[in-house]
Amino acid sequence: xxxxxxxxxxxxxxxxxxxxxxxxxxxxxxxxxxxxxxxxxxxxxxxxxxxxxxxxxxxxxxxxxxxxxxxxxxxxxxxxxxxxxxxxxxxxxxxxxxxxxxxxxxxxxxxxxxxxxxxxxxxxxxxxxxxxxxxxxxxxxxxxxxxxxxxxxxxxxxxxxxxxxxxxxxxxxxxxxxxxxxxxxxxxxxxxxxxxxxxxxxxxxxxxxxxxxxxxxxxxxxxxxxxxxxxxxxxxxxxxxxxxxxxxxxxxxxxxxxxxxxxxxxxxxxxxxxxxxxxxxxxxxxxxxxxxxxxxxxxxxxxxxxxxxxxxxxxxxxxxxxxxxxxxxxxxxxxxxxxxxxxxxxxxxxxxxxxxxxxxxxxxxxxxxxxxxxxxxxxxxxxxxxxxxxxxxxxxxxxxxxxxxxxxxxxxxxxxxxxxxxxxxxxxxxxxxxxxxxxxxxxxxxxxxxxxxxxxxxxxxx
Numbered sequence: 457x458x459x460x461x462x463x464x465x466x467x468x469x470x471x472x473x474x475x476x477x478x479x480x481x482x483x484x485x486x487x488x489x490x491x492x493x494x495x496x497x498x499x500x501x502x503x504x505x506x507x508x509x510x511x512x513x514x515x516x517x518x519x520x521x522x523x524x525x526x527x528x529x530x531x532x533x534x535x536x537x538x539x540x541x542x543x544x545x546x547x548x549x550x551x552x553x554x555x556x557x558x559x560x561x562x563x564x565x566x567x568x569x570x571x572x573x574x575x576x577x578x579x580x581x582x583x584x585x586x587x588x589x590x591x592x593x594x595x596x597x598x599x600x601x602x603x604x605x606x607x608x609x610x611x612x613x614x615x616x617x618x619x620x621x622x623x624x625x626x627x628x629x630x631x632x633x634x635x636x637x638x639x640x641x642x643x644x645x646x647x648x649x650x651x652x653x654x655x656x657x658x659x660x661x662x663x664x665x666x667x668x669x670x671x672x673x674x675x676x677x678x679x680x681x682x683x684x685x686x687x688x689x690x691x692x693x694x695x696x697x698x699x700x701x702x703x704x705x706x707x708x709x710x711x712x713x714x715x716x717x718x719x720x721x722x723x724x725x726x727x728x729x730x731x732x733x734x735x736x737x738x739x740x741x742x743x744x745x746x747x748x749x750x751x752x753x754x755x756x757x758x759x760x761x762x763x764x765x766x767x768x769x770x771x772x773x774x775x776x777x778x779x780x781x782x783x784x785x786x787x788x789x790x791x792x793x794x795x796x797x798x799x800x801x802x803x804x805x806x807x808x809x810x811x812x813x814x815x816x817x818x819x820x821x822x823x824x825x826x827x828x829x830x831x832x833x834x835x836x837x838x839x840x841x842x843x844x845x846x847x848x849x850x851x852x853x854x855x856x857x858x859x860x861x862x863x864x865x866x867x868x869x870x871x872x873x874x875x876x877x878x879x880x881x882x883x884x885x886x887x888x889x890x891x892x893x894x895x896x897x898x899x900x901x902x903x904x905x906x907x908x909x910x911x912x913x914x915x916x917x918x
Contacts, residue, residue, distance in 0.1 A: 478518065482525050485716050488709075489615050490642070497526040500614040502629065504532035504581070504603075505827045506690040507649055508620015509590040513598040513694060515618075518719060520599075527602075530620075534605035536581035538591065542825070543572035543579055546594050556597045560587060563600075592827040596691040612636045616645050616713075619666065622828040623652030623738070626666045630673035643676045645709055648683050652830035653738035655837035661844050662913050663779060663837065665734045667705075679706035682713065683734045684724070686789045687796040696721045702789050704730040725789070732776050732783040736790055739775060740797045741831035742838060743768035746870050747798035748807025749884045764866075764888055769794065770896030771864045775838065777903035778847070778860060778910050803831040811881040817874065832874055839864075839871040847910060852902065853894070863899060865890065 486497050501512035512530045519526045538546070547569050550556055560566040565587055571577035581591040582605050588598040604610040611617060611633050621629055626648075637644075650666035664672075667681045686701025693699050700723040703714045710726040717724045727733065747764060754760040769786060772794070776783040784790060798804055806829045809815040815823070821832040839861055841847075848857040861868055869887035872878040879886075887893075 479522060479525070481716050482519060482522055484712055485616075486525065488712055489645070491615070494524075496524060497616070498614050499526065499528045499616045499618065500604075500610050501528075501530035501618040501620050502607075502611065502633070503620035503622075503625070504530055504585055504590060505620055505622070506590055506593040507688060508618065509585065509593070509598060509601070510596075510690040510694045511618055511620060511649060513588070513601060514719060514722065515717075516601060517599050529602040529604050529610060530585070531604050531607055531610035532582050532585060534580070534582050536591065538572065538579040538581060538584060540572075540575055542591070542594065543569070546579075546584070546589060547573040549589075549595055549597065553597060556588075559600075563587070592825060593691055594825075596694055598694060607632060608636045614644050616647065619646060619648040619650055619670065621650055621666075622830050623650045623654060623666050623669070624828060624830065624833050626650055627654070627664075627669040627673055630670050634674040637674060637676075643680050645713070646670055646676060646681045647703070647713065648681065648734075649685075650830075651685065651737035651741055652834050653735065653837050654833065655841040657840060657844065661841055661846065663735070663841060665731075665738070667730065667734060679708065681705065682710055683730050683737070684717070685733050685737045685793055687792040689796060689800055693722060699723070700725065700789055700792075702727045702733060704728065704733045727784070729780070729784040731780045733790060735776055735779050736772060736786070736794065738830075738834045739772045739838070740794045741801070741803045741829075742834045742867065742870065743772065743794075743831075744797045744801050744803035745807040745810075745829075745831045745835070745874065746866055746884050748804035748809075749811040749873075749881045750807075750888065751804070752808040752811035753882060753885055760885075760888070765795075765798065766896045767888065767893070768798075768866055770899045771866055774863065774899045774903045775842065775860070775867075778842075778849075779913050802826045803829055806831070807881070811884075817877060835867070835870050836875050839867055839875070841913070842867070847913075849902075853898075863902065865893060 482497065491497055499515060501508050512528060516528045520528060550560060550569055568577055568579065572579045582603050585601055586603045588600050590598060619626060648666045648670065654664045656662050656664060667683055670676060670681050671678050682703055682705030684701055684703045686699065688699055688701060698721050702725050703710045704727045707728065714724040714726040746768065750760055750764045773786055821829040823829060842861040843859045845859055847860055849860055851858045851863065865887050869884055873881055873883055
């Protein structure tokens with residue numbers, strides 16, 4: 457199985473250094489799921505944003521040659537047209553990369569990109585994804601992918617499902633998926649990449665994470681639903697920048713799957729604290745928007761950005777103590793994920809563009825070439841939930857009970873900028889420079905020294 461894929465990466469190198477023999481890793485997962493000889497392991501990606509597409513492409517590059525043992529495909533909605541400027545940029549990308557150009561010519565697929573460049577043909581997102589081009593990341597060509605646009609065809613017999621949808625779409629799509637799983641005897645394993653949350657304010661207030669959405673929509677047991685998070689910029693990971701991540705969930709699945717997903721440049725560890733990691737995955741997007749604003753408004757001042765980092769991480773720690781009895785410390789990949797998202801992720805980019813006036817809130821939170829800016833809906837979810845008086849906590853400094861959101865001034869200001877639109881982006885600096893703002897450590901001590909944990913916020917019981 458020595459060969460070379462369309463991006464010039466040797467598949468044999470993965471066999472030698474990818475944490476063990478590929479066939480052994482596949483066989484271990486097949487045995488755990490209960491696959492019989494002749495019945496391939498079916499892995500399906502649901503959602504084709506940048507990270508979802510890259511994740512499936514990495515699996516295809518690693519295991520795609522083992523066709524008798526594993527089949528990998530990705531679902532995305534049909535019909536999304538590629539506009540003329542994007543087609544022109546795509547044509548430039550193709551012609552700037554000899555290996556991609558040769559691959560398309562060999563597959564008799566080059567002519568359609570010439571026609572699209574000239575305006576003589578309309579390409580569609582699912583069509584170009586088959587050739588390895590993700591609409592949200594066209595400057596980073598992937599390997600060719602098996603793309604399915606019929607959701608039932610994609611998922612009905614899937615053994616492992618990779619959720620690459622935004623949190624805002626996860627519930628709706630998995631409710632549809634549940635219709636196709638009614639006759640299943642065994643539940644699939646689901647790995648969620650989604651980094652966002654939604655909120656329910658009544659009848660009982662709670663945060664709804666993507667793994668809970670999937671469980672609620674499909675009835676798949678929570679032990680079969682895992683979350684993968686880490687400091688992951690999709691294009692950099694596909695280009696073999698070294699990265700790491702944590703796969704969180706029940707021990708039965710997380711340990712063998714972490715081994716299965718591990719690659720030389722993408723190290724996957726396992727962790728049992730799904731709640732903290734998934735909540736932090738949503739929170740970091742909230743604060744990344746503010747980080748982008750601060751960077752743009754202070755001309756990338758390292759001092760201002762570090763002050764913001766100190767305050768926003770203390771708010772994140774404070775909030776996780778409401779949602780987890782003994783939350784994982786903000787360290788290692790959890791801290792690194794926050795850092796890279798505040799530094800370079802699409803939510804930080806969005807904050808920068810808002811502050812510079814290059815985007816405005818009327819344009820919505822689904823941005824061409826970037827996809828869904830999940831931090832916007834997460835700001836609303838966290839702030840509105842944490843503003844409820846039923847969740848009041850003791851503020852020892854004033855010796856009175858207040859809503860948790862009152863102790864999170866950055867979250868409060870982001871809500872007023874992005875949701876109620878009371879203030880312009882420049883107001884984030886007012887929150888940061890408020891002379892009455894306490895040392896970030898004080899907020900953490902409040903959370904750690906009082907009975908904060910609210911299990912009902914995640915639908916759990918004491």
